[in-house]
Amino acid sequence: MDVKVNIRRYDPDAGAPASFWQEFSLAVPETATVLDALIQIREEMDGTLSLRCSCRSAICGSCAMRVNGHAVLACKTRASESLNSEGVVTVEPAGNMPVVKDLVVDFDTFWDKIRAVEPYLQPQGPEPEGEYIASNESMLHLSSVTACIMCGACVSDCTVLEVDPTFLGPAALAKAYRFTADPRDGDAAGVSQRRLEQLSLPSGMWDCTRCNECVQVCPKGVAPMDRIMALREQAISLGLGDNNGARHAEAFTESVAHSGRLDELRLPVKTVGMFNLPALFSFLPVGLRAMTHGKLPPLVHKSVENVQSVRRLFSKVSQPPK
Amino acid sequence: MLEHDVLVIGAGLAGMRAAIAAQAGGANTAIISKVHPVRSHSNAAQGGINAALTDRGDDWEEHAYDTIKGSDFLGDQDAIEIMCQAAGDSLIDLEHMGVTFNRDDEGKLGTRAFGGQRRARTFFVGDFTGQAMLHVMFEQLVKSGIRSYEEWFVTSLIQDGEQVAGVLALEIRTGQLHAIRAKTVIFCTGGCGRLFEPSTNALIVTGDGMGLAYNAGARLMDMEMVQYHPTTLAGSGVLISEAARGEGAFLRDRNGDRFMEKYAPNMMELASRDVVSRAEQTEIDAGNGVDGCLFLDCTHLGEALILEKLSQIREIGIDLAGADMIKEPIPIRPGMHYIMGGIKTDIDGLTNVPGIYAAGECANVSVHGGNRLGANSLLDTIVFGERSGNHAASASRDMDFIEFNEDEAVRKEEARIQAMLDRPDNGDRWGSIRQALGDTMNKNIAVYRNQAGMEETLRLIPELKARYAQVPVHNKGRVFNTDLVFALELGYMLDCGEAIAVSALERKESRGAQARTDFPTRDDENWLKHITVTRGEEGPELGYLPVTITKWTPEERKY
Ligand SMILES: Cc1cc2nc3c(=O)[nH]c(=O)nc-3n(C[C@H](O)[C@H](O)[C@H](O)COP(=O)(O)OP(=O)(O)OC[C@H]3O[C@@H](n4cnc5c(N)ncnc54)[C@H](O)[C@@H]3O)c2cc1C
Ligand code: FES
Numbered sequence: 001m002d003v004k005v006n007i008r009r010y011d012p013d014a015g016a017p018a019s020f021w022q023e024f025s026l027a028v029p030e031t032a033t034v035l036d037a038l039i040q041i042r043e044e045m046d047g048t049l050s051l052r053c054s055c056r057s058a059i060c061g062s063c064a065m066r067v068n069g070h071a072v073l074a075c076k077t078r079a080s081e082s083l084n085s086e087g088v089v090t091v092e093p094a095g096n097m098p099v100v101k102d103l104v105v106d107f108d109t110f111w112d113k114i115r116a117v118e119p120y121l122q123p124q125g126p127e128p129e130g131e132y133i134a135s136n137e138s139m140l141h142l143s144s145v146t147a148c149i150m151c152g153a154c155v156s157d158c159t160v161l162e163v164d165p166t167f168l169g170p171a172a173l174a175k176a177y178r179f180t181a182d183p184r185d186g187d188a189a190g191v192s193q194r195r196l197e198q199l200s201l202p203s204g205m206w207d208c209t210r211c212n213e214c215v216q217v218c219p220k221g222v223a224p225m226d227r228i229m230a231l232r233e234q235a236i237s238l239g240l241g242d243n244n245g246a247r248h249a250e251a252f253t254e255s256v257a258h259s260g261r262l263d264e265l266r267l268p269v270k271t272v273g274m275f276n277l278p279a280l281f282s283f284l285p286v287g288l289r290a291m292t293h294g295k296l297p298p299l300v301h302k303s304v305e306n307v308q309s310v311r312r313l314f315s316k317v318s319q320p321p322k
Numbered sequence: 323m324l325e326h327d328v329l330v331i332g333a334g335l336a337g338m339r340a341a342i343a344a345q346a347g348g349a350n351t352a353i354i355s356k357v358h359p360v361r362s363h364s365n366a367a368q369g370g371i372n373a374a375l376t377d378r379g380d381d382w383e384e385h386a387y388d389t390i391k392g393s394d395f396l397g398d399q400d401a402i403e404i405m406c407q408a409a410g411d412s413l414i415d416l417e418h419m420g421v422t423f424n425r426d427d428e429g430k431l432g433t434r435a436f437g438g439q440r441r442a443r444t445f446f447v448g449d450f451t452g453q454a455m456l457h458v459m460f461e462q463l464v465k466s467g468i469r470s471y472e473e474w475f476v477t478s479l480i481q482d483g484e485q486v487a488g489v490l491a492l493e494i495r496t497g498q499l500h501a502i503r504a505k506t507v508i509f510c511t512g513g514c515g516r517l518f519e520p521s522t523n524a525l526i527v528t529g530d531g532m533g534l535a536y537n538a539g540a541r542l543m544d545m546e547m548v549q550y551h552p553t554t555l556a557g558s559g560v561l562i563s564e565a566a567r568g569e570g571a572f573l574r575d576r577n578g579d580r581f582m583e584k585y586a587p588n589m590m591e592l593a594s595r596d597v598v599s600r601a602e603q604t605e606i607d608a609g610n611g612v613d614g615c616l617f618l619d620c621t622h623l624g625e626a627l628i629l630e631k632l633s634q635i636r637e638i639g640i641d642l643a644g645a646d647m648i649k650e651p652i653p654i655r656p657g658m659h660y661i662m663g664g665i666k667t668d669i670d671g672l673t674n675v676p677g678i679y680a681a682g683e684c685a686n687v688s689v690h691g692g693n694r695l696g697a698n699s700l701l702d703t704i705v706f707g708e709r710s711g712n713h714a715a716s717a718s719r720d721m722d723f724i725e726f727n728e729d730e731a732v733r734k735e736e737a738r739i740q741a742m743l744d745r746p747d748n749g750d751r752w753g754s755i756r757q758a759l760g761d762t763m764n765k766n767i768a769v770y771r772n773q774a775g776m777e778e779t780l781r782l783i784p785e786l787k788a789r790y791a792q793v794p795v796h797n798k799g800r801v802f803n804t805d806l807v808f809a810l811e812l813g814y815m816l817d818c819g820e821a822i823a824v825s826a827l828e829r830k831e832s833r834g835a836q837a838r839t840d841f842p843t844r845d846d847e848n849w850l851k852h853i854t855v856t857r858g859e860e861g862p863e864l865g866y867l868p869v870t871i872t873k874w875t876p877e878e879r880k881y
Binding site: 031039052056060120131 | 450457630642
């Protein structure tokens with residue numbers, strides 16, 4: 001099978017430190033992955049191409065990069081399924097991390113954020129002599145999160161990190177959840193409380209905008225955003241609701257439960273707090289711009305027509321599961 | 323200068339376990355790895371880790387006997403006793419650190435069956451046990467605050483006479499060379515699988531530590547014992563874990579028959595690996611396969627079990643061979659997987675070179691002998707990683723740093739590397755040398771071997787070494803020059819390949835993974851001994867060491 005691989009390259013040694021595109025044409029086996037093609041280029045055509053790779057089986061997390069604009073593991077992506085109508089596949093380094101050379105990016109801040117969540121089990125009380133007794137379900141649940149291989153695909157394509165590099169990000173937050181959900185980690189009043197308080201600070205769990213990108217690109221089915229939502233539930237149930245994020249979530253629910261739709265005028269007010277004047281004033285420019293563009297929400301908030309059925313839905317989901 | 327009492331080279335399971343133990347033992351410890359620790363090859367382990375837990379009615383002596391029988395009586399029984407006795411505590415330690423092992427109905431650790439063992443004693447996390455363990459060990463490394471040099475490639479050792487004084491390492495990201503002074507170094511650099519093509523091993527598994535230690539005067543032992551795993555995927559050669567057979571999968575030939583009946587009527591698919599791989603090769607050679615492959619049939623296990631316990635290997639089958647094991651048998655064949663041989667150590671990880679320790683797959687305390695049982699390798703890394711870390715920490719307390727001239731050491735190594743970069747382009751490529759090495763190893767140091775084939779390999783390797791001495795490095799840059807790293811690795815690979823081939827040719831019998839068509843039987847009288855290789859003036863020199871037998875006398879091996 002003939003393929004053309006168009007690679008965004010960058011070589012800081014080469015004097016002109018700007019990235020450039022280079023296309024390679026080669027023949028690969030039908031079953032070849034994008035990684036196989038890159039290795040073939042490196043071994044047979046151009047030894048100067050740098051990339052990280054090791055296991056070839058989606059377990060070491062080395063080969064996350066953007067293929068046709070989205071983060072993937074190159075070793076888990078078939079070349080034949082990635083070609084456009086001209087037979088070209090486009091390969092770029094992962095996003096949201098500085099490029100070191102070609103397809104190699106700098107993971108330093110990635111690991112700093114992992115370290116920031118105290119990523120190790122902190123049991124309280126005396127250790128049992130044998131293993132901790134825990135249900136298989138609880139372990140299977142955790143294993144679906146510990147299946148994270150730290151490849152950085154989610155971080156690469158996170159839309160919040162694109163605008164706010166201080167955001168802890170999907171990988172670190174999923175890692176944090178792996179501990180807050182572990183029955184062996186400290187009890188709710190101790191370690192878990194402290195963990196969740198930390199994670200509720202600005203740049204933490206409440207900064208996720210739920211764009212779902214991380215769930216889409218995660219090659220291991222870890223679904224980081226869902227873990228972030230679970231963290232939020234844990235935080236609220238421990239009474240850690242005194243922050244914009246939690247208030248936003250509550251106001252959102254309240255509004256929809258009441259009227260069947262979002263009251264967009266009142267939501268920001270409830271989020272930052274009625275008496276938080278500086279924050280409220282900061283909304284003015286947005287409000288004015290919305291007004292001049294005809295996008296201001298109606299001043300009188302009306303319920304949807306069949307609001308009863310929305311309310312029934314709410315009461316149904318808020319009943320404890322049987 | 324950078325300076326540590328204990329410097330651990332390699333951050334897989336063995337390395338991180340060793341570093342954590344050394345640090346806990348009060349030593350100023352650091353760990354150095356050519357990839358980030360969680361990228362280490364330990365993450366590829368799928369099936370599980372063995373331990374005989376007494377509260378489950380198991381007995382470490384049974385585990386020891388299964389291991390010894392699996393080793394075809396070449397394993398050293400003192401080391402095997404230590405490993406099997408320590409297994410229970412090591413496993414519980416791992417659980418306490420946070421490994422999310424699957425549970426049984428009572429919430430206790432659950433087990434699965436594995437090959438060559440009469441009892442289910444393999445503990446597991448789905449089918450990604452190694453990854454789960456490696457990430458937890460990394461968590462513990464973070465917690466310990468141990469200095470970690472990540473993406474630093476060790477290029478050579480510094481010695482004063484024999485005694486180790488430190489290492490030289492290339493910081494891959496900047497291309498800068500550094501000298502690190504150390505009282506003791508522990509090699510935990512993993513195996514050398516990539517010198518076979520294909521192999522289940524990751525691309526970074528290139529025998530660096532074995533090559534470095536060999537060049538520093540250490541003995542390699544049992545290098546001929548190369549394990550071919552019975553179920554590697556057609557095409558890519560990626561592993562399909564023994565866990566599949568442990569959960570009940572069958573092996574079938576082209577007619578759908580379970581051929582293992584002929585070879586191991588009792589244990590069937592769960593006989594030890596050398597036995598199953600030989601059976602497969604015999605069937606393939608007899609024309610009972612399809613395109614050089616047989617079939618692993620999981621279809622009767624049911625979707626639910628596969629999704630709970632074998633989901634990752636199912637994905638591998640779909641991604642790399644386009645076959646879904648829930649719906650159809652998948653094509654497999656024996657493939658190079660593990661090396662039982664390695665740097666010879668004592669039960670505390672110490673080698674014959676003062677200051678040098680080794681643990682994990684690069685080492686050979688001799689717990690695997692002629693054939694490793696599945697799920698004994700992770701155990702080996704944890705038990706002997708910890709022991710060598712402990713020993714190195716206490717030994718370094720009574721040792722002084724050895725002085726050497728840092729600038730001169732760095733300058734000399736820089737000159738060596740610069741000379742590689744300066745080689746003119748003669749049209750050759752390291753990729754093609756590696757391929758030629760991989761092909762000859764796979765052809766001649768295979769499931770079945772014979773004199774003519776091994777001699778062919780031994781004639782070829784010096785030719786490849788001569789090409790290697792001239793091969794150009796195309797990337798002349800400093801930053802993340804992987805071209806240079808691969809070129810350096812190839813040197814270690816060639817040394818390991820030679821050591822393997824000379825040892826295999828020397829052993830004139832069939833035992834464990836060494837199955838010779840020209841010497842088809844085991845010969846305890848002449849060959850119940852280890853073969854060692856050391857570096858001599860004119861190439862590899864052979865030697866012998868006795869096998870330690872405590873209480874299990876060698877007997878005929880049937881499954
Ligand atoms: C696919 C597969 C599945 C397996 N499944 C199982 C299983 O289910 N159960 C089991 O018990 N065993 C299994 N094994 C075997 C087991 O995984 C390995 O033997 C074991 O993990 C090796 O661990 P290690 O710590 O010795 O080395 P590795 O994990 O390979 O680590 C080696 C380290 O050395 C570093 N290194 C190497 N060279 C250099 C250098 N020059 N400079 C700096 N650093 C260097 C690397 O960066 C790495 O950190 C499996 C093996 C494979 C291939
Ligand atoms: S090479 Fe390991 S994840 Fe792709």
